[in-house]
Amino acid sequence: xxxxxxxxxxxxxMMERSTRFLSLSGLSGILAGVYALIAAAIAYSxxxxxxxxxxxxxxYINDDQVLPKLLLTASAVLILSLGTAWLLSKKKSQRTAxxxxxxxxxxxxxxxxxxxxTGGIFCLALIFRGYLVIVAPATLIFYGLGLLNASNHTxxxxxxxxxxxxxxxILSAFFPGYGLIxxxxxxxxxxxxxxxxxYYKYDR
Amino acid sequence: xxxxxxxAFENVVRLRVMSILMVNEEYDFNSFKEILExxxxxxxxxxxxxxxxxxxxxxxxxxxxxPLTNYSATNNxxxxxxxxxxxxxxxxxxxxx
Numbered sequence: 001x002x003x004x005x006x007x008x009x010x011x012x013x014m015m016e017r018s019t020r021f022l023s024l025s026g027l028s029g030i031l032a033g034v035y036a037l038i039a040a041a042i043a044y045s046x047x048x049x050x051x052x053x054x055x056x057x058x059x060y061i062n063d064d065q066v067l068p069k070l071l072l073t074a075s076a077v078l079i080l081s082l083g084t085a086w087l088l089s090k091k092k093s094q095r096t097a098x099x100x101x102x103x104x105x106x107x108x109x110x111x112x113x114x115x116x117x118t119g120g121i122f123c124l125a126l127i128f129r130g131y132l133v134i135v136a137p138a139t140l141i142f143y144g145l146g147l148l149n150a151s152n153h154t155x156x157x158x159x160x161x162x163x164x165x166x167x168x169x170i171l172s173a174f175f176p177g178y179g180l181i182x183x184x185x186x187x188x189x190x191x192x193x194x195x196x197x198x199y200y201k202y203d204r
Numbered sequence: 205x206x207x208x209x210x211x212a213f214e215n216v217v218r219l220r221v222m223s224i225l226m227v228n229e230e231y232d233f234n235s236f237k238e239i240l241e242x243x244x245x246x247x248x249x250x251x252x253x254x255x256x257x258x259x260x261x262x263x264x265x266x267x268x269x270x271p272l273t274n275y276s277a278t279n280n281x282x283x284x285x286x287x288x289x290x291x292x293x294x295x296x297x298x299x300x301x
Contacts, residue, residue: 004296019228102238103232
């Protein structure tokens with residue numbers, strides 16, 4: 001018989017590996033943050049330039065040309081980020097000899113995607129009805145809720161990212177006109193910080 | 205001594221199967237095979253063994269045309285596993301004193 005300590009360690013590791021999707025890569029967080037910052041810069045040049053990106057209603061998104069361009073930028077960032085996350089997770093799971101498509105990863109994706117897709121459709125409705133001023137807070141809040149919901153099914157550190165996104169989202173709801181800045185902080189800066197921390201903690 | 209060393213969990217594959225079923229409502233055959241890295245025959249015989257002792261329940265179904273075999277822990281199985289865990293924990297405690 002093996003040592004009881006070994007047996008318990010084995011049991012614990014099996015429980016973890018079978019319930020949590022552990023192949024999330026820190027690098028994909030950093031890259032998602034970089035994409036988001038680039039997108040925020042593009043959005044700034046579309047909406048505000050040459051004004052400063054602060055202040056309520058000093059610049060409007062009233063040009064019919066601007067809105068589709070913004071939506072296009074946002075979709076590009078979303079697709080790029082998800083694609084990068086998928087590729088890097090695949091690579092990491094190959095390195096750790098685990099499958100990317102497991103019951104755990106399916107549960108993780110479901111937990112993350114339900115709030116995210118709901119939020120996405122809700123934000124589209126807000127845009128089409130012209131409530132542009134609460135789109136940035138809404139995306140941050142739904143994203144934060146999605147992360148919190150998914151944190152039971154992956155490395156649980158992700159919940160702190162979720163709390164920060166929620167905090168930023170609520171704060172930004174009270175500061176209309178600063179949406180782009182909050183958005184850049186949440187999806188850009190926070191992702192880079194979080195990704196760097198995860199990279200040093202788990203990936204090296 | 206408290207707890208009970210269960211022969212059913214002497215084998216590492218059966219121990220791992222039961223560990224997984226303690227924290228997952230259901231787990232299917234192919235996913236077991238991937239996470240445990242064992243052959244079909246080996247896994248099947250251990251699952252059969254646990255099923256015979258009524259520690260796990262089998263639920264066969266179809267997804268499209270593919271058969272899907274799901275396993276879940278029975279109350280008996282959960283109790284036996286808890287007792288086994290308790291035994292191991294007490295063993296560690298005793299070794300320390």
